[in-house]
Amino acid sequence: MSTEAAPTISEVNPREAWDILSKDAAAVLVDVRTRAEWGFVGGPDVSSLGQDVIQLEWKSWPGMAQNPDFVGALLDQLEATPSRLLFLCRSGVRSLHAAAAVADALAEQGQAVPCVNVAEGFEGDLDADDHRGGFNGWKARGLAWRQS
Template sequence: MSSLSSVATLSAPAPQASQRELPPELAQIRAQAIADGLPYAGGITPKQAWALVQTGKVLLVDVRTAEERKFVGHVPDSLHVAWATGTSLSRNPRFVRELESKLGGKDVPALLLCRSGKRSAAAAEAATKAGLSCIFNVLEGFEGELDAAQQRGKADGWRFHGLPWVQD
């Protein structure tokens, strides 16, 4: 709970020049996450995420493998820090250090995106436990959940909502 308490204090104007003010939409989501006892700053829909990314007030970080990004597609200009690597999805032991380095600090608002929103939730929890204070999960992920036919992208996810993406 102590990490959640420190997360709650960041919606006030930041005392250091390196800290960013949290957009009001994220401040509300974080307040609800704290009330719900989430172990990270909260979940945000793909459409909300894209709207915030376009303002330049948050960073979008894809936590999928490099292979997923290459063969399935990715959001243009998103950062990449793999939560797990390879086909076996072995956990990246340097994830938090790499994330903090790419973000440029512990207090930078970041939205984590994976395939379905599950790995990014685990990554957001680990980052928050390590002291990164504004880490949010993009709900539904890039491809969405499996449907009855065991296919993704038919009911939810970044691509389903028609948000920008590219494929190598």
């Protein structure tokens, strides 16, 4: 039995994530939502920062089965070791699980890359009318995004 603690996942709000990405060119944003979400809802646009978003499904719609190749596929897409990885989903739940899985895999490899969850996610929490996108989250905070 291992006595080592699992890596801790820190959290930032979308504005803080934007600030990190704008100040740290080695930080990487990973959007773990589904293809349907990217296509119908849109996604963060960090091109003005000279960066790209990695889009990689943590779970696939419609059945929401977990992507068994997520960690390996993400690590294969990284061109260099990032200073930190920021994970984003719709509301901050899937991204937290994805961040933990990647942090665990990196720790097993002896790499200390901070994995950060973007709390509130892209669309944020439900408002009083049970709608997303206006209460909090990437879009509601007025950060750059685009519809595909």
